[in-house]
Amino acid sequence: MEEQETQPQEVKVVPEASMTFSPLDLLFNPRSVAIIGATPRENSVGGVITKNLLTKFKGKVYLVNPKYDEVNGIKYYKSILDVQDNIDLAVIAVPAPAVPKVTEECVKKGVKVVIIISGGFSEVGEEGAKLEEELRRVVQNRIRVLGPNCIGVYNAFNGLDTFFLPEDRMGRPRPGPVALISQSGAVAGAILDWAARRNIGVGLAVNYGNKLDISEAELLEYFARDNRVKVIVMYMEGLKYPGEGKRTLEVMKEVTSVKPIVVYKAGRTKAATGAVKSHTAALAGNYEVYRAMLKQANVIEADNLTDAFDMAKALATQPLPRGGNRVLVLTDSGGMGIQAVDALDMRGLQVPELSESLQEILRKQLPPLAVTRNPIDLTGSATDAMYKFVLDTVLPTSYVDMALIIALMQIPGLSINLGNYIVEARRFGKPIVVVSFGGNEYVAKFESNLEENGIPVYHAPHRAAKALWALYEYAKIKGAAKEW
Amino acid sequence: MEEQETQPQEVKVVPEASMTFSPLDLLFNPRSVAIIGATPRENSVGGVITKNLLTKFKGKVYLVNPKYDEVNGIKYYKSILDVQDNIDLAVIAVPAPAVPKVTEECVKKGVKVVIIISGGFSEVGEEGAKLEEELRRVVQNRIRVLGPNCIGVYNAFNGLDTFFLPEDRMGRPRPGPVALISQSGAVAGAILDWAARRNIGVGLAVNYGNKLDISEAELLEYFARDNRVKVIVMYMEGLKYPGEGKRTLEVMKEVTSVKPIVVYKAGRTKAATGAVKSHTAALAGNYEVYRAMLKQANVIEADNLTDAFDMAKALATQPLPRGGNRVLVLTDSGGMGIQAVDALDMRGLQVPELSESLQEILRKQLPPLAVTRNPIDLTGSATDAMYKFVLDTVLPTSYVDMALIIALMQIPGLSINLGNYIVEARRFGKPIVVVSFGGNEYVAKFESNLEENGIPVYHAPHRAAKALWALYEYAKIKGAAKEW
Numbered sequence: 017m018e019e020q021e022t023q024p025q026e027v028k029v030v031p032e033a034s035m036t037f038s039p040l041d042l043l044f045n046p047r048s049v050a051i052i053g054a055t056p057r058e059n060s061v062g063g064v065i066t067k068n069l070l071t072k073f074k075g076k077v078y079l080v081n082p083k084y085d086e087v088n089g090i091k092y093y094k095s096i097l098d099v100q101d102n103i104d105l106a107v108i109a110v111p112a113p114a115v116p117k118v119t120e121e122c123v124k125k126g127v128k129v130v131i132i133i134s135g136g137f138s139e140v141g142e143e144g145a146k147l148e149e150e151l152r153r154v155v156q157n158r159i160r161v162l163g164p165n166c167i168g169v170y171n172a173f174n175g176l177d178t179f180f181l182p183e184d185r186m187g188r189p190r191p192g193p194v195a196l197i198s199q200s201g202a203v204a205g206a207i208l209d210w211a212a213r214r215n216i217g218v219g220l221a222v223n224y225g226n227k228l229d230i231s232e233a234e235l236l237e238y239f240a241r242d243n244r245v246k247v248i249v250m251y252m253e254g255l256k257y258p259g260e261g262k263r264t265l266e267v268m269k270e271v272t273s274v275k276p277i278v279v280y281k282a283g284r285t286k287a288a289t290g291a292v293k294s295h296t297a298a299l300a301g302n303y304e305v306y307r308a309m310l311k312q313a314n315v316i317e318a319d320n321l322t323d324a325f326d327m328a329k330a331l332a333t334q335p336l337p338r339g340g341n342r343v344l345v346l347t348d349s350g351g352m353g354i355q356a357v358d359a360l361d362m363r364g365l366q367v368p369e370l371s372e373s374l375q376e377i378l379r380k381q382l383p384p385l386a387v388t389r390n391p392i393d394l395t396g397s398a399t400d401a402m403y404k405f406v407l408d409t410v411l412p413t414s415y416v417d418m419a420l421i422i423a424l425m426q427i428p429g430l431s432i433n434l435g436n437y438i439v440e441a442r443r444f445g446k447p448i449v450v451v452s453f454g455g456n457e458y459v460a461k462f463e464s465n466l467e468e469n470g471i472p473v474y475h476a477p478h479r480a481a482k483a484l485w486a487l488y489e490y491a492k493i494k495g496a497a498k499e500w
Numbered sequence: 501m502e503e504q505e506t507q508p509q510e511v512k513v514v515p516e517a518s519m520t521f522s523p524l525d526l527l528f529n530p531r532s533v534a535i536i537g538a539t540p541r542e543n544s545v546g547g548v549i550t551k552n553l554l555t556k557f558k559g560k561v562y563l564v565n566p567k568y569d570e571v572n573g574i575k576y577y578k579s580i581l582d583v584q585d586n587i588d589l590a591v592i593a594v595p596a597p598a599v600p601k602v603t604e605e606c607v608k609k610g611v612k613v614v615i616i617i618s619g620g621f622s623e624v625g626e627e628g629a630k631l632e633e634e635l636r637r638v639v640q641n642r643i644r645v646l647g648p649n650c651i652g653v654y655n656a657f658n659g660l661d662t663f664f665l666p667e668d669r670m671g672r673p674r675p676g677p678v679a680l681i682s683q684s685g686a687v688a689g690a691i692l693d694w695a696a697r698r699n700i701g702v703g704l705a706v707n708y709g710n711k712l713d714i715s716e717a718e719l720l721e722y723f724a725r726d727n728r729v730k731v732i733v734m735y736m737e738g739l740k741y742p743g744e745g746k747r748t749l750e751v752m753k754e755v756t757s758v759k760p761i762v763v764y765k766a767g768r769t770k771a772a773t774g775a776v777k778s779h780t781a782a783l784a785g786n787y788e789v790y791r792a793m794l795k796q797a798n799v800i801e802a803d804n805l806t807d808a809f810d811m812a813k814a815l816a817t818q819p820l821p822r823g824g825n826r827v828l829v830l831t832d833s834g835g836m837g838i839q840a841v842d843a844l845d846m847r848g849l850q851v852p853e854l855s856e857s858l859q860e861i862l863r864k865q866l867p868p869l870a871v872t873r874n875p876i877d878l879t880g881s882a883t884d885a886m887y888k889f890v891l892d893t894v895l896p897t898s899y900v901d902m903a904l905i906i907a908l909m910q911i912p913g914l915s916i917n918l919g920n921y922i923v924e925a926r927r928f929g930k931p932i933v934v935v936s937f938g939g940n941e942y943v944a945k946f947e948s949n950l951e952e953n954g955i956p957v958y959h960a961p962h963r964a965a966k967a968l969w970a971l972y973e974y975a976k977i978k979g980a981a982k983e984w
Contacts, residue, residue: 059912139869140868140869181910181911181912182912184940184941184942185909185910185911185912185940185942186910186938186940187938187939187940198835199835200833200834200835201880202832202833202834202835202836202880202908202910202911203833203835203836205908205910206833206836206908206910206937206938207937209910209937209938209939209940209943210937210938210939210959211939212939213938213939213940214939251835253835253838282835282838282839282842283838283842284842284846285841285842285845285846286845287841287842287844287845287850287851288838288841288842288845290873291834291837291838291841291871291875291877292838294834294871294873294877295834295835295837295838295871295877296834296835319962320839320960320961320962321839321937321960322959322960348686349684349686349687349690350684350686350775350778350779350780351682351683351684351686351687351735351737351766351779351780352686352687352690353775353779354737354766354767354772354775354776354779355766355804355805357769357771357772357775358766358767358768358769358771358772360771361769361770361771361772362768362769366771367771384624385623385624387775387778387779389774389778391775393775393778393779396685396686424686424689424690425669426665426669426670426686426689426690426693427665427669427686428543428665428666428669453690453691453693453694453805454670454671454690454693454694454697455671455693455694455695455696455697455698456668456669456670456671456693456697457668458668458669459693475694475806476804476805476806477804478803478804
């Protein structure tokens, strides 16, 4: 199957006006989009895309559907060939049998890249596979294709949104530094919905479906070049054929020299192999092989979806630790401090005892019950000022490279202002993560204040520890940190 | 240190009126409570307890503080000895040096059990340790004591609440089948606050502080007898001295023959040993020893606090699997199904392929794209009716012992009514857990509808898989399930 491998292609038909844009630039940042299969029927796939683009997309939108002339004052074209303007991107949402024909029209029109949303190709069996071969012949070296059988692209920056789930079913996250590449459309949709509610900024997301042409490797390359992207999260189940691994590996290694990639690989067990095959026609493969490959490519591996975003939040917002793996743990709960030390130690990070002279400085200002050794336990008598004093005293020293701050806001001595002190401590240039746990309104306000100001918050010590681990791992990859 | 071991004691002074109540019954279900150190100052420790009991406790409350005669029409007594009525429970919240004296007065009054909230004993060093010894002499065999240095008892059923964090800082969970025993007061407070927001029913919670008298073992015994408790969650850091382990182990083994215990043991690593000692003066001990001990006592071990409650939610609401470890996975997302299979397989649970005849029945009703093998993937075309059909067809058969249902509510074909079908499937007497992921309003409504009707919901496949694992583990302990 090696010969099926899709190599990066030169596009033959390039309208002069857009000479400077590569096809993948146009996939994410088109100036004009045609929707082939546009419709005013709101709950259909084409209808949701039509509504999304008409209401949110910051560019020109042309609707193509021979069934309509004009609806609500908006013109419908019979064919994309009838549009006078240049079209950077076409979104195709018509029944599968019609896809080769409208794609051919896109080629004629000089469109450089199409998103084929339509399903009904190789994923549905033999007949679909034949149709996909027909489509492949139309496409070959003439136009770039995302899909078929995908939910396409979400771009929070310019409102390009082909995710065909209506807004009341899938929230849209705010623009932000995380980019998502998902092998599963449904998983991508659920992640965006989840990220929207949790105010996680996922600026760009893409699902590539049957991967007729544009592959993970090219998407990774594009995201590596896009400066708005600080970290790339990938959900993958497997590759389509063994040969694909080599190129993906090379690209990953290149990209991780520029920005971090976090991958959650599902289909790890033998038990899941069959399910992977029937889901994305991919080879789940031997997980140990994948693991070794990802490690070699300097990719950071996640154990599940939330784990991936836990790490991505830190990688997108925090500086890398420069000195090493030594963590200041500052807490108002001895119990949570112990849990943090456990989790850090299990991940190979250190919680070094502070020097006697530094502890002496701390003891002079802190109440007698406070523990100054590290973890520093301010106890239930903690106040905002005590946190500030410890951060300002310990974080600039060479004893620690990162900080894990635990603040149980159930303690009446703490106020929302504590968040401002923590945000101010960013000036020391060291990574900071915060653990908060509870459900009252102070907790919620404290957390959102921190996250809006670039400090990631976690609801359990082990999750915060894993985030610091990811920062340290990536620092080692970048040669910024040494091992202690 | 063996000789310090606290053995269950016979209480000497027993007022006739309460002959039938054991001291621990009175600790959780007193008819009358005196607050020694009561105060109208709302933000103090005594003030929060006073307000809690006056507004919520379903029993008589007597306020004791020589500083006051009457505030807002409520009488204050100079001493507990001035109260005419019988007192079942006294809550002591006065400065440490005054504690031995007021405890002595409680003994004279015939009070059977006291909660000593006050700190300033062995946890603060040598002088405090001396005061604790003085207290021990007052107490010895004359009265039962919870504490000192604890936040005491929360009972959602009768409003007994000595957790001295104000309501705006710590939400109170609804009455429910989970009981919590926490070695850390701050962790207990944060857990209740978290459980309140997530609508997890924690009916009873207790923190025992310095453990002068009443120990985990006795609390476990009490919760084993209380029929309102379906599962016991313990947060522990370590035992006070090596000899304590033996008795705790024996009690745990007894209790787990009646109802499940889930333990999260923090202080697992060598790195955390020092922090455990300075936090609760306990011996973190060798974790492998604890692990073996807990396993021998048939305790289910959790890896963190949320993990403990994930399992507790299932253990409190689901029947045990009777046949074995075979799981039906039903999903509308192939990707989430794969993640579930991975997680189940890693936990030693099976996802058996369904018989060809059963699959034939499914295929006749489901759309052609649906995968019927197990995991059953209804795909993005899923409807409520399809879920109902599969559950009603597969769950009663002998092929599966439990169900893990994934419903990504981003899919427009699903409605809130799906939850009702899932709740109805409880009639087959097999454990059911649900995975939901996202953030839109349908998701939230779907989830709360399920949880209110006794079906636990998890935001990730691996969490749901762990919950099923816990049910299967406990079924084996009870001899209800066989291994396959």
